[in-house]
Amino acid sequence: MSLDMSPAALTRATPRLMRAEPLLTMRDISKTYGDVRALRHVDATVYPGEVMGIVGESGSGKSTLLRMMNLEDTPDSGDYTLRLPNRDDGNLFDLTRYERRMLCARHIGIVYQNPHLGLLMRHSSSGNVAERLLIAGERSFDVLRTKAREALDASEFPLSRMDARPIELSGGMQQRVQLAKAIALEPALLLLDEPTTGLDVSVQALVLDTLKRLQRDRKITMVLVSHDLGVIRTMADRVMVMRHGEVVEEGLADQVFQDPQHSYTQQLVHAKL
Amino acid sequence: MSLSSLTKPWAATSYGFLDASAKRELRRKMLKAIAVPGCQMPYASREVPMARGWGTGGLQVTLTLVNPTSVVKVIDQGADDGVNAASIRRFISRVSGAGETWDTLAASIVQSRHRVPEEVMREDQILVLQVPNPEPLRGVEPNISIARQMHADADYGKLWLTLYEQIVRKGRIMQGAGYPSMVNGRHVMTPSPIPRWDVPKLNMAKHLTFLSAGREKRLFAVPPFTRVEPLVFSDRPYQVEHHADLTCRRSGVSGYFMNELPIDGGGSAFEVSDSNLGIKAIQQAEGAAVEIGKTWYRNGEFSA
Amino acid sequence: MAYVATRGGEKAIEQAERLFRQDLGTIDAARVETIQQTMPYLIDRVMGEASLYSEELAALALAQTGGELSEAVLVLRAWRTTQPRIAIARPVQQDEILTQRRISAAFKDIPGGQILGPTLDYSHRVLATDVLEGKPYAPPAVESAAKPAPATQPSLADWQREQGLLAPTGEAKVAPEDIPDLTREPLLFPASRAHRLQSLARAETGGVLALGYSAMRGYGNAHPTVNELRLGEAEVVVRHPRGTEFSAGRVRVSQAEVTSKEKGGFLDLGFAATFGWNEVKVIAAATLDLNSAEAPVGSPVHEEFYLYHTESVEASGFCIHFKLPHYVTFQSTLDAMRDAKAKKSAAEQKGAVERQTEPAE
Numbered sequence: 001m002s003l004d005m006s007p008a009a010l011t012r013a014t015p016r017l018m019r020a021e022p023l024l025t026m027r028d029i030s031k032t033y034g035d036v037r038a039l040r041h042v043d044a045t046v047y048p049g050e051v052m053g054i055v056g057e058s059g060s061g062k063s064t065l066l067r068m069m070n071l072e073d074t075p076d077s078g079d080y081t082l083r084l085p086n087r088d089d090g091n092l093f094d095l096t097r098y099e100r101r102m103l104c105a106r107h108i109g110i111v112y113q114n115p116h117l118g119l120l121m122r123h124s125s126s127g128n129v130a131e132r133l134l135i136a137g138e139r140s141f142d143v144l145r146t147k148a149r150e151a152l153d154a155s156e157f158p159l160s161r162m163d164a165r166p167i168e169l170s171g172g173m174q175q176r177v178q179l180a181k182a183i184a185l186e187p188a189l190l191l192l193d194e195p196t197t198g199l200d201v202s203v204q205a206l207v208l209d210t211l212k213r214l215q216r217d218r219k220i221t222m223v224l225v226s227h228d229l230g231v232i233r234t235m236a237d238r239v240m241v242m243r244h245g246e247v248v249e250e251g252l253a254d255q256v257f258q259d260p261q262h263s264y265t266q267q268l269v270h271a272k273l
Numbered sequence: 274m275s276l277s278s279l280t281k282p283w284a285a286t287s288y289g290f291l292d293a294s295a296k297r298e299l300r301r302k303m304l305k306a307i308a309v310p311g312c313q314m315p316y317a318s319r320e321v322p323m324a325r326g327w328g329t330g331g332l333q334v335t336l337t338l339v340n341p342t343s344v345v346k347v348i349d350q351g352a353d354d355g356v357n358a359a360s361i362r363r364f365i366s367r368v369s370g371a372g373e374t375w376d377t378l379a380a381s382i383v384q385s386r387h388r389v390p391e392e393v394m395r396e397d398q399i400l401v402l403q404v405p406n407p408e409p410l411r412g413v414e415p416n417i418s419i420a421r422q423m424h425a426d427a428d429y430g431k432l433w434l435t436l437y438e439q440i441v442r443k444g445r446i447m448q449g450a451g452y453p454s455m456v457n458g459r460h461v462m463t464p465s466p467i468p469r470w471d472v473p474k475l476n477m478a479k480h481l482t483f484l485s486a487g488r489e490k491r492l493f494a495v496p497p498f499t500r501v502e503p504l505v506f507s508d509r510p511y512q513v514e515h516h517a518d519l520t521c522r523r524s525g526v527s528g529y530f531m532n533e534l535p536i537d538g539g540g541s542a543f544e545v546s547d548s549n550l551g552i553k554a555i556q557q558a559e560g561a562a563v564e565i566g567k568t569w570y571r572n573g574e575f576s577a
Numbered sequence: 578m579a580y581v582a583t584r585g586g587e588k589a590i591e592q593a594e595r596l597f598r599q600d601l602g603t604i605d606a607a608r609v610e611t612i613q614q615t616m617p618y619l620i621d622r623v624m625g626e627a628s629l630y631s632e633e634l635a636a637l638a639l640a641q642t643g644g645e646l647s648e649a650v651l652v653l654r655a656w657r658t659t660q661p662r663i664a665i666a667r668p669v670q671q672d673e674i675l676t677q678r679r680i681s682a683a684f685k686d687i688p689g690g691q692i693l694g695p696t697l698d699y700s701h702r703v704l705a706t707d708v709l710e711g712k713p714y715a716p717p718a719v720e721s722a723a724k725p726a727p728a729t730q731p732s733l734a735d736w737q738r739e740q741g742l743l744a745p746t747g748e749a750k751v752a753p754e755d756i757p758d759l760t761r762e763p764l765l766f767p768a769s770r771a772h773r774l775q776s777l778a779r780a781e782t783g784g785v786l787a788l789g790y791s792a793m794r795g796y797g798n799a800h801p802t803v804n805e806l807r808l809g810e811a812e813v814v815v816r817h818p819r820g821t822e823f824s825a826g827r828v829r830v831s832q833a834e835v836t837s838k839e840k841g842g843f844l845d846l847g848f849a850a851t852f853g854w855n856e857v858k859v860i861a862a863a864t865l866d867l868n869s870a871e872a873p874v875g876s877p878v879h880e881e882f883y884l885y886h887t888e889s890v891e892a893s894g895f896c897i898h899f900k901l902p903h904y905v906t907f908q909s910t911l912d913a914m915r916d917a918k919a920k921k922s923a924a925e926q927k928g929a930v931e932r933q934t935e936p937a938e
Contacts, residue, residue: 098426127438134437135430141440141506163441286659294761295658315763320654325894327901350905357901359587387905416874417881418766443917449910468909488891490763514912533908546905
């Protein structure tokens with residue numbers, strides 16, 4: 001890789017990102033499922049307030065990496081730290097299942113491509129958001145109601161339907177409920193796993209607009225996984241390109257798209273364009 | 274030394290019906306249950322000469338606790354003369370020689386289905402509740418292995434969510450009997466299908482409570498002076514049944530949990546559910562020297 | 578006091594039991610013996626579900642319950658659990674079983690041969706009404722084969738293992754007293770294989786059939802082929818305190834192995850065995866065993882699902898317990914419902930009043 005990844009080079013290019021220490025740091029993550037080496041020595045760094053895009057075809061390991069960030073799985077080796085105010089949890093993979101659940105409930109939000117993974121389809125939409133608050137210990141019904149309403153509103157979900165069940169809603173609306181659930185506790189990190197894949201193009205654009213607005217207004221740090229370069233391009237500040245469980249290229253989104261260094265990235269970008 | 278000096282005389286069954294190995298296992302599990310309040314302990318749950326679901330769990334605990342000096346009260350729905358209560362009491366006394374009573378004050382062991390007596394229980398008394406379904410998470414997670422893991426993680430979000438949903442849909446929490454309750458701030462248990470009226474009686478109680486499900490092979494305990502807190506939202510207070518103002522048509526007592534009896538031509542009459550409390554009140558009114566103990570509710574208000 | 582229907586409870590239950598017993602009349606040794614002699618397959622089924630091998634006690638249980646099967650099983654189980662466990666029998670090996678019937682659907686012929694033995698499989702199921710017309714049915718004599726079948730038969734699975742068709746068995750060196758005993762400890766999940774097979778061995782025949790059939794019809798992922806079905810008699814070999822091993826008697830046993838498809842280069846095998854001769858039960862149970870490994874949680878072929886729901890004593894007990902009074906729980910539900918209704922109509926009235934007063938202001 002010829003791209004200059006030194007901190008100095010990055011600072012020159014994106015002073016905004018480097019004003020802070022990284023929020024997320026993953027070091028040397030490897031994971032094998034049976035015979036499949038899903039992740040090989042992956043490093044990842046995400047700075048506060050940025051949108052990190054991860055691209056790659058299916059099987060590249062991008063969703064596996066995102067699940068690791070959400071502590072849903074533990075790698076065979078590697079460290080994961082999050083810089084959270086007034087906390088030092090060390091390597092998050094060393095946490096117990098209980099500690100992971102509490103940490104994720106409070107500090108990490110996730111939106112899955114498949115709403116069935118993220119939502120209880122037969123509970124109310126507001127209840128889906130409230131569950132997150134309940135896990136974090138909120139016990140006032142009125143506060144639950146208010147916060148659920150605010151989160152749904154911020155996700156541009158029609159409040160007249162806040163007690164409808166997700167199973168009665170369209171795909172785009174279901175993604176907005178997932179988003180509201182993810183942001184209800186103002187997470188330090190928002191993980192998006194192909195959040196608009198499978199939606200109509202027009203709906204996709206609307207959901208992306210909501211995400212952009214949230215990012216702008218709330219400065220939420222996001223990691224966005226997608227196979228769709230167009231989505232990554234409109235959203236991401238920086239990009240990681242993955243293939244066969246490895247990171248083949250990483251850099252500022254504009255650089256990577258305009259001047260891809262790795263042959264695989266070139267192939268991807270040109271195939272798309 | 275001869276064989277007969279080494280062994281006990283032959284008997285068809287052991288004292289208290291259960292053999293020593295069954296009792297040993299139960300005692301271990303009962304001690305564990307006391308050590309971790311509200312946590313369900315799996316146990317072998319031997320067959321007893323009674324159908325599953327008819328109090329076999331409570332019976333096994335009682336048979337393990339009982340000794341010839343015990344005095345046993347058994348109630349079903351609050352009544353000592355319910356058919357199944359009578360059958361269980363007769364069985365316990367037959368296999369253990371324990372005394373039988375209807376009077377809560379006189380009992381050393383109270384085995385009950387669906388009620389906690391109205392008279393305050395003492396340090397020297399044990400309450401054994403029969404439990405049909407020991408798993409408060411069954412409604413949100415029917416798989417037992419997953420539910421066990423959820424208890425281990427104190428993962429009660431979904432349970433709270435069902436309460437939230439009920440308020441959203443119905444305007445109030447619709448849970449009837451068996452209200453899920455947090456024990457000692459750690460494990461959520463079902464208090465067995467006792468009415469909401471009875472749950473506060475378990476909180477910081479002087480007596481020990483065992484809850485045992487024979488069919489599901491789980492037992493748990495509320496040791497004396499242990500917190501039992503119904504799951505409620507801070508701004509939606511716990512509501513017991515609206516029985517505070519009802520009066521028993523037979524005994525005239527009021528302010529206790531009542532049975533509702535539909536009457537011809539519409540309307541309802543009420544009879545006190547703790548049947549022996551009613552009987553004692555009638556006897557007192559007739560001038561008999563009967564003692565009614567302090568009750569958990571006074572003038573319809575909980576005030577233990 | 579209280580429940581009208583239960584007043585005088587003690588007397589009522591006494592008389593209710595008397596009514597039941599009166600209908601059955603006097604039970605004597607002759608009746609028990611008749612049941613034992615004439616209903617061997619029913620006795621087998623009850624012994625299997627009770628996990629107690631005693632034809633005489635099973636016949637007695639049937640006699641005193643009038644053939645109410647779940648009651649008969651409960652009586653036997655409740656008796657069994659009070660008995661001490663005095664010895665642990667040596668595991669039964671297939672090639673030591675005195676085999677009366679042994680068939681395989683997987684091969685046309687197998688080493689040792691297909692032994693049909695006693696079966697109704699190929700009979701025409703015609704009701705013998707002549708018997709009621711006063712013509713007793715006397716079965717025709719069985720003609721002996723020219724060459725008697727050997728008393729024991731080799732294990733087909735052993736042959737398949739030698740051919741590399743079945744996975745080699747691991748060296749599970751478990752001391753007999755360390756084999757978990759379902760009757761002395763709770764069933765937990767995931768269940769040990771010993772617990773799973775013990776639980777299936779004493780499961781309710783109809784329940785195992787229903788869930789096994791659901792797997793066969795397509796709710797499982799494996800369609801069974803009967804690899805080997807065996808009915809026979811096994812010696813109960815126990816160790817004398819002096820160290821010598823001896824047979825304490827013979828028990829009738831059934832066992833079935835079913836197979837389906839390849840897994841990891843070998844044929845997958847499901848197994849079940851039970852006391853007594855009960856082919857339907859072991860084939861259905863082995864099918865459930867076969868399907869367990871990949872069963873989705875909550876499906877009928879998931880072990881937690883089928884083991885819990887085929888447990889005869891628990892299932893029947895819980896089912897009949899719903900006859901017990903539930904008026905306290907019902908009262909509690911009623912209270913919540915009335916309150917919710919009152920709240921709703923109060924809210925609606927308030928709304929109506931507000932709407933009415935609005936235009937005036």
